[in-house]
Amino acid sequence: MVPRSRLVSGPRSLAGCAALALFAACAPKLELAPVVLADTRSIDPEVLELVRVKVEAATRSRGDARAHGVLGLVYSANGLWEAAEGSLANATRLAPDDPWWRVQHAIALREAGDGARAKTELAEVARALPSEAGVQQRLAQWLLEEGDVAGARAGFERALALVPDQPDLLVGLAGAFVAREDWKTGFDLAARALRRDPSAKSAHYQAGLALRGLGRAAEAERELALGLGAKPRWIDDPSSREAREFRVSFVAQVGDATDLMLQGKHALALPILERVLAKRPDDVNVLGNAAACLQETGNPARGLELLKRALVLDDQAFATHLNLVDAYVRLKQLDDAERHAVRSCQLAPELGRAHLARARVLMLKDQFEPAYLALRESARLDANNPTVYVALVEACAKLMRADEARAWCQRAVELDPLHLPSRVNLAYMTLVAGDLDAAKAQVDELVRIAPENERVQALKRELEARGR
């Protein structure tokens, strides 16, 4: 990395100044050399090209904070935190009054492992940007992480005053109260967050912790389970939005696409993956993901084309075969689907998903007994996957094994308490089995979770008809 800064002297004589009134301009002007990467051998070409352009801009305008700041955003957007920290430090030196470079510099510092300096910097910026909820939230969360509960609470409350009822802020504040073991307030705040965003895992987790503190163990267990995998979500701000535009590295783009796919936003993920494919047409896994997006967005034939390309590139990749199973099922070509399902199982016999895919095809072909056996194998290998048990319920129902179906349904609900179809099926099967007390408890819970659902209402009526 080149030296971070260089002070360039301004004009030495008064003749260099147009007028005394411009005296300030005669003072030495700060110019800084842009931060460049010492070793670029393994950096993605897309990143290098963007870096080259921004370094050139910063070289042309060494005294321009924005030129250095944008270069810093390019680095941070692509995970090059050391360079990001240096560039953003340059920007803050050149424009100490611009708080947004300091926000990004604080983030880069923290990512670089210097949490203490990061916090100090962000705290100063938060004072300069009292009306930016995102900055207040980030500072509050950092304070909470290092045990400053009072500071965190104040920060979240400031942010909530700016954006009342914002669910992520409510969750943060709930966390502050949970940390103080004020369970009641913590729960109320988490519950408010859940009313605004029922899918907020963090809210579920904080609600669960609070309920546990309140001694409501059964509810706590459910909420904690729903909250597993939570992580803080940040309120957006202008500089973070700008940084996102520079995420061009392979890892960053595929990561973004993955996040979108996990959120079910395949239509948004697809253009990202297509951009990646334009640069890396032979990446089997990107082909597979793009195919999945195409299938989910109603273009299975085009998805199939991509998968066939992937198969030519690597016919040993079980993931490609699994994707082909899905593609052929959607196209109702079940023999082809089965062929690839069998191949998946051969390539990855210890992978529960492979057996699950094969079972699904067999069920579509009305071969329920072999499907059942494949599902049992899948459950053995992948015991925590609720999808397997949902499929087992279906297979057992087809095979007229009601008790076993109910047991698998129970397992599916345990693993995924939010899976409404499984809960409804379980309540229905319990009702049919004549266990009315258990059925009533299950239906009551369903009414709480999904009061408007038609099947839930039907179950409620059926129970009432039976005197419960």
Next chain:
Amino acid sequence: MKRSARRLRTRGAALALLAACSPPPSAPGATPNAASPASAIGPAWFEEVSRPSGVLFEHVRTTKQRFWFPETITGGLGWLDYDRDGRMDLFVVQAGDLAPEGKAVPSDRLFHNLGGGRFEDVTEKAGLVESAYGMGCAVGDYDGDGDPDLFVTNIGPDVLWRNDGNGGFTDVTKAARVGCPGWGTSCGFFDYDGDLDLDLFVVNYVRWTPEIEIDCTSSYGERDYCAPVNYNRPSQSVLYRNEGDGRFTDVSESAGLSTAFGNGLGLALADFDRDGWLDAYVSNDGMPNQLWMNQRNGRFADKAVLAGAAVNRNGAAEASMGTVPADLNADGFVDLFITNLRGETNTVYLNRNGAFTDKTPQTGLAMASLQYTGFGDGFADFDQDGELDLYVANGRVGYWKPVFREDDVYAEPNQLFRGLGGLKWEEVTPQGGTKELLVGNSRGAAFCDYDDDGDVDVAYSDNQGTLKLLRNVAAKRGSWIELRLVDAKGSDVPGAFVELDAGGKRFTRLLAPCSSICSSNDPRVHVGLGVATKVDVARVAWPGGKREEFGPFEAGKLFVLVRGSGRPAVK
């Protein structure tokens, strides 16, 4: 068969694969000591003495770096007095090469403690030469003959070495039926069923074979090691019941363990709810941890989620590597400390009546660990001021910057934290407690008073590096006592918990040889007593629920407390 690795499966949970291909964002700009407290650099707490002591061990993760996943994890060790001469010997687990291509691979090593701070390599003499790709070890007298036996986890079948009592060991894996073929990591002996013999718990990591290897890259574009999520092949733990005749029975399924999968790395065996029955806590890399509560009928139930010990305070699963069970606030309940990946904090789960709360932010340990990847760890009162200190062995599993050592891009400095009391710690300078900064890719750490001078020393294994033996030279701020908690045959009783009253203060210790990661500690319990000069009473809760009182004891000595020989204790 080698596959392109940037795999992203198309549906469901498997989608999360690539994001983790790269390690978390880099740690640039930092230098050793950058995150250390501002206080002036103090005197050293440890002196590195592996060479003068004769403990010469080079860990070999591979002879040719292939970026195969197991290369990143290996490096365990354990302390045991194999020849019952009263001095603790050191067993070190070796990896070698997963594809040696005909080349000889190095073996695990056993170092006999000669006294006077000197060791002798007795591996061949003890018959412990073997070529498996090793991970970790457990020490325990499974056959009840009074001497400690060794269990070693490997990639491939694990091995049980029976101590023959004559300085030699015999591989009895087949006869004992404990040769689990998976990727074993941490393991430990404990008596879960109260029949007074030691059963065996083995944690497994990823269902790995060379055929499933994939290529991963760091965010810098470097070829790098993958994360377990990339493979998506978590394993099940294995529980072996000791049949009392030299054989074990795999009871994982009937005990309920086979219903859960995880990328298991760490293991803590303790009675977490004080019901008199030993439970098991399994730390999973990137997945919720498991708290297997003993149901007192041969079965275990995973209660981690409700107990608050599955994930951190935010609901996020962490990398969960080195795992230490210890009563950090002397309330009689065993707490947990877990080391994690860079970008995550190490985590303190405080146990209150069986319910855990992540109290990391309040301990002073959060920010100091943020930039490091922790593996081996352990609490001990190194300066004997009456407060537990903490040692953490760090080392990376992926490439990022800054690089601390050009010849090992995964190397990081270790950390030492001084206990301040009140569940607070502060990092000690010089960093890691040694005068010369030691920077390595550290893995297992095991704690022991190997020189019998009444303080706790540290040994740790550096992945693809030299084993370090740190002799405790800290300025002492108080007295000490050491206790052996043994059964009538003189064998240590893991899981025994002792409360000591001394100088008006309560001290508690768990006998937990199985601790840290893939490692086994000195089975003797060490207690720094601060200003106290004697222990008024020691109350021991033995596995099975029996409680006895012993003492009083003078400070500055080792005492042996034999189960059944104490006074009945009031609960």
